[in-house]
Amino acid sequence: MKLVFLGPPGAGKGTIAQQAKEIYHIPHISTGDLFRAAINNETALGKKVKAILASGDLVPDEVTIEMVKERLAEADATNGFILDGFPRTIPQAEALAKIIELDNVINFTISQEQVIRRLSGRRIAKQSGKVYHLVWNPPKVEGICDESGEPLIQRDDDKEGAILNRLEVYEAQTAPLIDYYDKLGKLKNIDASKSVSDVLAETKKVLG
Numbered sequence: 001m002k003l004v005f006l007g008p009p010g011a012g013k014g015t016i017a018q019q020a021k022e023i024y025h026i027p028h029i030s031t032g033d034l035f036r037a038a039i040n041n042e043t044a045l046g047k048k049v050k051a052i053l054a055s056g057d058l059v060p061d062e063v064t065i066e067m068v069k070e071r072l073a074e075a076d077a078t079n080g081f082i083l084d085g086f087p088r089t090i091p092q093a094e095a096l097a098k099i100i101e102l103d104n105v106i107n108f109t110i111s112q113e114q115v116i117r118r119l120s121g122r123r124i125a126k127q128s129g130k131v132y133h134l135v136w137n138p139p140k141v142e143g144i145c146d147e148s149g150e151p152l153i154q155r156d157d158d159k160e161g162a163i164l165n166r167l168e169v170y171e172a173q174t175a176p177l178i179d180y181y182d183k184l185g186k187l188k189n190i191d192a193s194k195s196v197s198d199v200l201a202e203t204k205k206v207l208g
């Protein structure tokens with residue numbers, strides 16, 4: 001199953017993808033995670049994109065497309081994958097169409113107000129990859145990951161100025177993909193304002 005998860009930052013694409021990958025036995029490929037790993041490992045790519053990620057702007061298409069092509073060529077992606085956060089521009093979608101035929105594009109819909117509430121309260125554990133929310137999904141001990149015991153951090157791009165920039169970037173560059181995939185007959189809309197279990201159930205229903 002070759003899938004794209006589309007939607008604004010904070011829609012819960014990553015959270016649903018982490019669960020869906022277990023159900024469908026396909027890798028969850030998040031371009032944001034790939035960039036953050038490159039930054040943590042201080043690779044040449046990481047150095048190039050660090051400031052871009054902190055601001056909430058998009059990494060240039062050619063850099064992103066190259067990274068995704070390499071990842072999709074790995075053995076675990078041959079039978080399917082969930083692309084989370086890619087494509088984010090029309091040129092990225094066109095480049096993807098040249099290398100692969102997608103089965104479905106799930107569009108997670110949510111209001112801007114909810115996105116801001118979700119992202120500003122989001123806290124993450126870098127090593128375990130677990131994601132918390134200060135109000136809706138707090139850890140058992142404040143500021144500490146339940147699984148790994150590591151301190152939770154706030155992503156630079158979850159700080160207020162960057163959130164607003166990411167929403168603007170989404171509207172200008174990524175939202176046009178909704179129409180693009182709708183015209184191709186691939187788009188399925190899911191209301192992402194509900195609870196994780198409801199959104200997951202809806203995703204399973206849509207994917208069959």
Ligand code: AMP
Nearest residue numbers: 031032053056057058059064085086088
């Ligand atoms: P995410 O974790 O998906 O919110 O992505 C975090 C950041 O990584 C974005 O704000 C961009 O700076 C960068 N990024 C992730 N995916 C892409 C993409 N497909 N194209 C360009 N930049 C991206």
